[in-house]
Amino acid sequence: MSEKNSENKTKADDVHVSDGLAKLHKVAEQLTEEELDRLAEEARTAAEKAKNNPHA
Secondary structure, eight states: OHHHHHHHHHHHHHHHHHHHHHHHHHHHTTSOHHHHHHHHHHHHHHHHHHHHOTTO
C-alpha cells in the first residue's frame, strides 16, 4: 500500500514540476541574463538539497 502512495506522490510531483517549469519559462523571457543565471543557480542548489534530503 505504501508503494502505491509513493507512486502517486511521484506522479503528483511530476505535475507540479511541469507546471513550475512552464511558469519559469514564461517569466524567464522577461528577465535579464544576470537574473536568469542567479535564479538558475538557486534552482540547481534547491534541487541538489532536495535530492540529498528527500524527507525534508
